[in-house]
Structure formats: structure tokens, C-alpha cells
Amino acid sequence: MASQSLSIHDTGGLFQIAEPEDRKGRARRPGFGVGIDLGTTHSLVAVAPRGAEPRPLADAEGRALLPSIVSYAGDAAVVGYAAAREQLEHPSRVVSSVKRFMGRGLEDITFSHPYRVVPDPQTPGLLRLDVGPAAPGGAPRLRTPIEVSAEILAVLKRRAEAELGAPVDGAVITVPAYFDDAQRQATRDAGRIAGLKVYRLLAEPTAAALAYGLDRGGEGLFAVYDLGGGTFDISVLRLRAGVFQVIATGGDSALGGDDFDRALAAHLLERAGATAPSDLQREEARLVARAAKEALSERERVTVSLPGVGLRDAVVTRDELDAQIDALVRRTVKACRATLRDAGVRAQELDGVVMVGGSTRVPLVRARVEKLFGRPPLTDIDPDKVVADGAAIQADILSGSAREGVTLLDVVPLSLGLETMGGIVEKVIPRNATIPIRARQVFTNYSEQQTGMTFHVVQGERELAADCRSLARFELKGIPRLPPSMARVEVSFQLDADALLTVTARELMTGVKQSVEVKPTYGLSSDEVDRLVMESLDNAGEDFAARDLAEARVELGRVVLAVRAALQEVGHLEAILPADERAGVEAALAGADAAMHQPDADAAAIRSALGQLERASEPFARRRMERALNAGMEGKSLFEVEDTLAGEAALDERRGGHSPELVDDDPGAPARAEQDVQKDS
Numbered sequence: 001m002a003s004q005s006l007s008i009h010d011t012g013g014l015f016q017i018a019e020p021e022d023r024k025g026r027a028r029r030p031g032f033g034v035g036i037d038l039g040t041t042h043s044l045v046a047v048a049p050r051g052a053e054p055r056p057l058a059d060a061e062g063r064a065l066l067p068s069i070v071s072y073a074g075d076a077a078v079v080g081y082a083a084a085r086e087q088l089e090h091p092s093r094v095v096s097s098v099k100r101f102m103g104r105g106l107e108d109i110t111f112s113h114p115y116r117v118v119p120d121p122q123t124p125g126l127l128r129l130d131v132g133p134a135a136p137g138g139a140p141r142l143r144t145p146i147e148v149s150a151e152i153l154a155v156l157k158r159r160a161e162a163e164l165g166a167p168v169d170g171a172v173i174t175v176p177a178y179f180d181d182a183q184r185q186a187t188r189d190a191g192r193i194a195g196l197k198v199y200r201l202l203a204e205p206t207a208a209a210l211a212y213g214l215d216r217g218g219e220g221l222f223a224v225y226d227l228g229g230g231t232f233d234i235s236v237l238r239l240r241a242g243v244f245q246v247i248a249t250g251g252d253s254a255l256g257g258d259d260f261d262r263a264l265a266a267h268l269l270e271r272a273g274a275t276a277p278s279d280l281q282r283e284e285a286r287l288v289a290r291a292a293k294e295a296l297s298e299r300e301r302v303t304v305s306l307p308g309v310g311l312r313d314a315v316v317t318r319d320e321l322d323a324q325i326d327a328l329v330r331r332t333v334k335a336c337r338a339t340l341r342d343a344g345v346r347a348q349e350l351d352g353v354v355m356v357g358g359s360t361r362v363p364l365v366r367a368r369v370e371k372l373f374g375r376p377p378l379t380d381i382d383p384d385k386v387v388a389d390g391a392a393i394q395a396d397i398l399s400g401s402a403r404e405g406v407t408l409l410d411v412v413p414l415s416l417g418l419e420t421m422g423g424i425v426e427k428v429i430p431r432n433a434t435i436p437i438r439a440r441q442v443f444t445n446y447s448e449q450q451t452g453m454t455f456h457v458v459q460g461e462r463e464l465a466a467d468c469r470s471l472a473r474f475e476l477k478g479i480p481r482l483p484p485s486m487a488r489v490e491v492s493f494q495l496d497a498d499a500l501l502t503v504t505a506r507e508l509m510t511g512v513k514q515s516v517e518v519k520p521t522y523g524l525s526s527d528e529v530d531r532l533v534m535e536s537l538d539n540a541g542e543d544f545a546a547r548d549l550a551e552a553r554v555e556l557g558r559v560v561l562a563v564r565a566a567l568q569e570v571g572h573l574e575a576i577l578p579a580d581e582r583a584g585v586e587a588a589l590a591g592a593d594a595a596m597h598q599p600d601a602d603a604a605a606i607r608s609a610l611g612q613l614e615r616a617s618e619p620f621a622r623r624r625m626e627r628a629l630n631a632g633m634e635g636k637s638l639f640e641v642e643d644t645l646a647g648e649a650a651l652d653e654r655r656g657g658h659s660p661e662l663v664d665d666d667p668g669a670p671a672r673a674e675q676d677v678q679k680d681s
Ligand code: ADP
Pocket: 039, 040, 041, 042, 043, 227, 228, 229, 230, 231, 256, 257, 258, 290, 293, 294, 295, 297, 356, 357, 358, 359, 360, 361, 362, 383, 384
């Protein structure tokens, strides 16, 4: 086994263990952090101040749900139940389900709706809704979906301030897991317009999982089944080291409780013998059907009347409802199966299924979900409120409060991670993870010359190691010579209940192993933690750019190295690299060098050089691989063939090559393994 060396350069403050006195003395920012579920049908705001249990906030009439409806029938916008009442009379000026328009352009609107939509004159690619003039005869008002959503958020913000008697500092707003950048940005902008500091957007299924405290387990696989008014979403989450990652999402953006209402309404109209109902009769039937459906979640039978079509005191049973919605519920089950398949997960492997959305109160839905997953779903928390609850918990943490609901002492105040190539930090244990905890991550080599790896353990929230606190360094030697990305080094971080951190690195092929222990010290004050967290929030934009640039540089460096090695190995063979092509490859290499050494190059410039190099060297790489395969079949030892094949597989992936020469050991930082780069946002 190869020799190993160990050196610890710094064992500086790892943990802040707060004493009870500390907690009281801790400076709080004046406002509260709130959680907001900005839903298609309903929205709501919840708080979990200073570690308390989350609770939704109600309006003066005691209603927590705010219909996501904004009326522009008058000159001032009206939101919620009052807006819903104006809908029948002014269908085109009362905006409902505005979430479907967020961050979308005209070409994205393929569903039917009663509004006139026009391209946004200010932002190409987005749209506006014509909500009519403020007063008769006035100019039409064009509202962006962002502005409409901001009206809803502003009402919730005011509600929270009235209830809490303190300003709202900021909010965590939830979005569907599948929302793209434009939709997320639109949601952020809506928050800002409403006067909220948006701490972060949180995926709805992740919020639901947080509300159930599923993060406390440290590890697990969960499904979140969310059936709302107009949409069905199914998500599969993986929890690792206390962090949720959405590994697959699916569903149906045009399937929800509204469809149940329509199905039951059609049935009622049929029972009444109304073969050609008017719009008004249809609307009446829909409203009655909705009320009946909701009542049937609690009762076996209800009595309904549809005066418009002469139906009086008719009994509707739950079985009757079930028969009408059976096909719709089946569609959700089918979508669940497809998403489980995408996630590569079998239903039995799940550690829990969370129910979200008002429509999951329907007993048939619960029964079908239970059957599919082979276990009763989690329904203890009100399915309307669970998303807002989770957002509130997250908001409380981000507003600077240490959650005391868990055990305060057992929380990692700042993330722990490793420096990877390019000085980038890969977080292994996130901030606020509860201890004891163990997290593993696989890293890989950067080049074949890398037979050793230096592990630099850091703590902090920033993206670059230089901006974090250095805790320890150690080396793992004796990594077998393998082409770039082929070596697999598993690094585990283990934090025991006494807050002692042990970092172990193990090469998976040979089993060579090295570990280091970092003793806790008590050097970090609460204020210091607060400051570091705030700094990471303040610098989030720049940090992201710096990380992006560093990653682009690492990637380009890796490809340059591989192409150089390939040139050295077979570049002289005309059959593999014709002279004219060689000139192109060399020009691209020179371009790559220039980009690498350009001090103010941005990530886009580096990526463009990378693209050029990949394109220029692609035919060369392909011919080299073919030759290697042929050579491998002709009289080489098995070991050589395997070696070549392994190398070529990497070559194929990386469009580079590997050098057969042996050079001095080159211990460097580990590179991130590809499968480990995804994190839930
Ligand atoms: P969204 O996430 O789209 O805003 P919600 O989660 O608020 O939607 O769900 C709204 C839907 O839930 C409506 O179709 C409503 O009829 C339905 N719903 C609410 N309560 C019940 C109930 N008790 N039984 C059945 N369906 C219900």
C-alpha cells in the first residue's frame, strides 16, 4: 500500500455551541421571516417565529386561505374572496390562476382563459393581461402577471404585519419544483414589488417535507403527491446529509380538483335532465358540485339543489362522486408510476409519502395513493397548509433564528465542505444540519498524473474556499493511475454527538484510506455566525459568478490536458490526425491557453474556447478511440486492453485523451464526480 501522510494545518473553530445564555443574548433582527405558499388556486402565509411551531395566519374572518384571485373591475385592485365574488360579472377583468402566466410568453399560453393577453412592450418574451380601464371610457390597463401576483403577496404581507405587530423582514416563497428560471425570476420580482425581501424560493415538495420534519432523519427517499385545484404534481425527493434534492418531478398541469367539480357538475346536470345547459346553469352546477365534493370528504351523502335546472334536494353519495372522478384519479396514479420510473425508484423503496393540496382530502384519492405506495400517506398536517408551514420554518432559519424546535445544540452553524479543483467549495454537510450526522460524497481525479489528493476541509457559506474558514488539510496517496474522472474517492464526513468531525477519504478500487479528526473549539460567537451567513447572502450573486468562472476554467483545463496528452501519444500519426486538422487542433489549444491566461476572461469566454477545442479535436478523438479498440483486440494482454478501454471510455466522454507516460506524483485537489453536482435549489 502506498505511503500516506497527514498534516493538519488548522483546527480552528468548527462549531458554535450555543449556551442557553447565549441564545437569549443573541441580537435578533427586528422583523420576522414569513413563509408564503403562492398557489394557483389559494395562497397563504405562515410564521414559525423564533423556533416555534409553524402556524398559518388568518384574515379578520378567521380564514387562512386567500383565493389567488385579483379583481381589476374597479380602479383599485381587490384580492381574495371579494375578488372571487366579482368573477361571474367581470370574467375578463378578474384574474384567477395567474400563476400559470408567470414568466411565460404568448407562445407558452396553450390553455384556455378569458383574458386578452398582449406581448409585454417592455420585456420581450413576456406577456401582459389587459384588465380593462380603471373607469368607463379610460385607457386599457395592461398588468404583468408579476404585478398581479404582487397584489396577492402584498395582502399576505399586510396580514402578517397586522397579526404579528412587527414588520416582515423577508419571505421564503414556494414555487413548483419544475418552475424554470424565468418563472422563478418572475416570482422573485413579484415578492420584491410587494416589498418583501425574498430570502429564497423553495420547491413546494421540499417545503412539505420540511413541515413534516423529514429532514431530521438525515437520509431517505420521499414522494410528495400534490393535487390542488388545477394542477397535479408528483415529486420524488432524496434526502442526503439533511439536504433535499428533487430527483424527479412529473404530473399534469391541467388536472385537479376543478376537474372533479366539472365531472360531478356534468353528472348532476344529467340527473336533472338538462341536456343543453346555459353558461349560467353550468356555472351554478359547478359551484354546487364543488361544495358537494368538499362535504363528501367528511360525509357519505349530501343533499343538493340546482334551482336553475329544477333539481331539488337530490341526494348525492360518495360512491356517486367516486364513480365520476375515478378516471381522473387513475390519471394521477399513472403519472406517479411514470415519475417513479424516471427517478429509478420503486414504490416500496420510499421512506414516506406526503400529501399536499386540498384535493388530497378526497377519500378516493387517499385510498388510491395508499394502494400505489403500499403505505398510508402522511396526512396529519392540513394539506392546504403544509407547504406554507415548511416555508415558514425555512424563513425563520434564514431570518437569523436558531430553530429550537430540534435541539439547538445539535445544529451545524455553518456548512462543512471540501475544496475541489479551481478553489470551489463542495458542501458536504449543510448549515443547520442536525448532528450526529454522516454524509458521503464521491470525488474523482482530474488527470491521470494525479496519484495523490489533498483534502482541504473548510467551513462557511461562500462558494470559494478562499472565502471560507480553513479547518484541516490532509493527503491521500496511492491513488491508482486512472484516466481523468475514472478514479473514485469516497469522502465521508462524520460528526458525532460531541461535535467531533472525522473526515475519511477512501479510494474505492484499492481501498487506500486516510482520515483526519478535527476537534471542536468554541471560537465562533453567534454574531460571527450571523455575520458569515449574511455575508454569504449578500455575496450570493458574485459568488455564483465566481464559482461559474472557476468551474469553466477547471473544465477547460481538463480538456486542454487531455488533448495535449493525446497529441503527444498519437498526434504524429497522419492517419489519426491529418496535418490540416492538426493545425486546427493546435489553433484551438492556443485559443484555450489565451482564454485561460486572460486575467479578466468571463465564464462565457472560457466556455466558448472550450466549445471550439472540443469541436476541433472531436474527429481526432474518435479516430484515436477506434484505433485503440482495434489495437486492443490484437494480441495485447488482457490488462492492457482493459486499461485502454477504460481510457477510451473516458476519452469518449471528455473528448480528450490520456497519456501513457509516467510522471511524478501529482497530488492535487479532488474534482467533483459528475453524479454529485446536483443540489436542490
Ligand atoms: P392550489 O395549490 O392549486 O392553490 P389547493 O391546494 O388550494 O390548490 O387546492 C384547491 C382544491 O382543493 C380545490 O379544487 C378544492 O375544491 C379542493 N378541496 C379543498 N377542500 C377540499 C375537501 N375538503 N375535499 C375535497 N376537495 C377539497
